[in-house]
Amino acid sequence: DIQMTQSPSSLSASAGDRVTITCRASQTVSKYLSWYQHKPGTAPKALIYAASSLQSGVPSRFSASGSGTDFTLTISSLQPEDFATYYCHQTYNNPWTFGQGTKVEI
């Protein structure tokens, strides 16, 4: 299995802060990497696909980069509605796997 390791596991930030989350794969996933935002009790929301493509309707303060084994998700100016848990996800190899999540809190 491809292990997806996110760092940090959690972070405290304030509105307006720039936040960066990293995701490292245990072997290459090319660009078969997506990012999701999840708030408890709600449907996860797709933010990024193909490592760096912004999903339709997602604010431009979200951006991402990377390929191979190292990826980053950046929120340029954190908004109150961005406090959530973020997951990276690879669909390069079966089984598709998720990172352990990064909780962004105040």
Place this chain on the structure above:
Amino acid sequence: QITLKESGPTQVKPSQTLTLTCTFSGFSLTTTGVGVGWIRQPPGKTLEWLGLIYWDDDKRFSPYLKTRLTITKDTSKNQVVLTLTSMDPADTATYHCARALRSAEGYFFDYWGQGTLVTVSS
């Protein structure tokens, strides 16, 4: 507007079979490049991909659940059904269905249901 919603029992007993239905709207599972997958999240843990059915009825399963998991589709009803046999307390989780969309670099889940919590307990 694309929506997906999971339905089924909230509790099953150990050794029983779980059947969940994903009812979706706003897209067709006959469209090339589209699939519906199942993902679960045990309490306090990360997301776990279970399996996927594609528009052409091809299927992919996690090797850890392959012997217990069945996924079928009814395109006329816009539904996908998950069946998981031999349920164990370790299968307690919130179960989500999600639309899988093919991009230039593989599939991703662009729309998700909010999930249904299934508890396995006697």
